[in-house]
Amino acid sequence: MSHISRWKRFAIVSSLSIFALTAAASSQAVAVGKTITAVMHSDLRTIDPGFTTAYITRDHGYMIYDTLLATDANFKIQPQMADWKVSDDKLTYTFTLRDGLKWHDGTPVTAEDCVASLKRWGKNDNMGQKLMDFTASIEATDAKTITLKLKEPYGLVLESIGKPSSYVPFMMPKRLAETPPGQQIPEQIGSGPFKFVKAEFQPGVKAVYEKNTDYVPRKEPASWTAGGKVVKV
Template identity: 35%
Template structure:
């Protein structure tokens, strides 16, 4: 549900969201095993929805679980396990649950499961990636067996959208062991080996209707060439994270490309809580080394949109179009490095294939830095374990952020002082106050003004460089049918399994 639509309903004194049915456009072709290779996995892979943080986690989560809502191709909330959301003030919400839904073990879904699933995000021991959102909950209680009431600490018209993110998928009350999955999703978990593979089998009793695939095997092939060769040889049916340079070869070989234009990005991360990032001139100099036009043309072959070191894309209604574009300027960078006392210094920068094209971006920055009087040394680390061992832990490195449905969500998860993924360790009390004010306001003009200021603040102060918003490129066998681009992310927003089918060979 778009925020503007929600606010319009609020102005009329009430807000209700009704369910929407699932209506596949073609007759199901049932059966077969789809084999899918992503770019990265590790022993930190999880079946706990609260801890999901990677593409392979999201893909598994969407197979085994459902949320109260789900996000459509345009980031609007559609009803899922919830049948309706009702509120008059965007602060107190009543959620009516869908009847006839069962977990994979046969137990019916009840309000107790929803209350348990939402409350556990507040437990520090769980380590939820959505805790920063759950902290908005003042009270969560069951209303009988088929309804839940959520009281927020402050108004938030985005609640149906927030509850559609992967971490808020619903588990059975009392679940503490995630060696397997017991959800309400379209597939049952028949095998899960973290860092190795998972196997999902069709849930014949899925409440939304029949699923077409018989099975889905999901694993990782970190090496890009090996991943592409596996597709070409027929060993896999769908692969993620395709190098734009290889698209022509794949198309000529008869393998379609799924081009998803998104607000996701690969970002330069400079930790502000340690040297050399604790010097603002060093940070400004590094941002001036981002040659966005060359990156778009040479690295991404045009499959990207120029960004401006803040995370709101031009397609977003809150995009600050008047924010001056930061230019590629090695001489300006030299000026800042001189002020920082860094001319001639050697600075390591960590790159990895799993942070999409960070290795190629690093090479361009290394060349520009040499002209600016700084020696950047690239340290390439393996994809396996990068997110656990290197991301947000090294002084200078890279991240890779998937699309988020609202400005509030991206700012809350990545830039607020309590953000679980505050990549550069940036803290600004005014930013935090304004973010809360925008979240609770029903004044659209005020909200737009606040989000504009937040973009300026991130651009000027955070230790993040965002050069481009990226298209996600996936490649697949012609046998795979039903794939379509969704702005929510690659592989149909990591929700491909319940929508696709295999043609007979």
């Protein structure tokens, strides 16, 4: 089996896994009202998606976190939390956060939060480490703008930041992203379509999520990890 074939097979399996609960919510909303109960493919025990490569933890991450960029069903990188532009010399990437982004605690998502999140991810993930090797600087130039400058051109900047597999570069508040990569984050605060109800979490037994009523999905149709994530419960 070729590398591309293996990757496509992984993509299909991953997409089914990532959106299993969302699909269940969509198809069963009328029948069961506002609560969906689903049996996932594995037990959720570790809830920091930056601490383990377990698929179930990655899937949990997609419920509560969001990413700057995302990969669509055609394996193309798309804007998610941010749009981007690239300088003519391919050395400067500028990411601009879209309007209306809030963390689950009600505070606005800032570029500083995202810079800290990328730096934490870049210490654990192989693609992130390679990207950081090519990076001269990454900083918040204002509340909504992230500027990444390279030492030399690198062709996988967008593919790294928009990668769909573990470790996924999920965004989180700076205070959590500054947790050392060898430790698990103490809270699960994201900006994604669901909030994690930690008080009801029983490792390996039960995980509960509630709709994030402040979440503003993108207007584009959902396509794998890209596009609008519309909650139907």
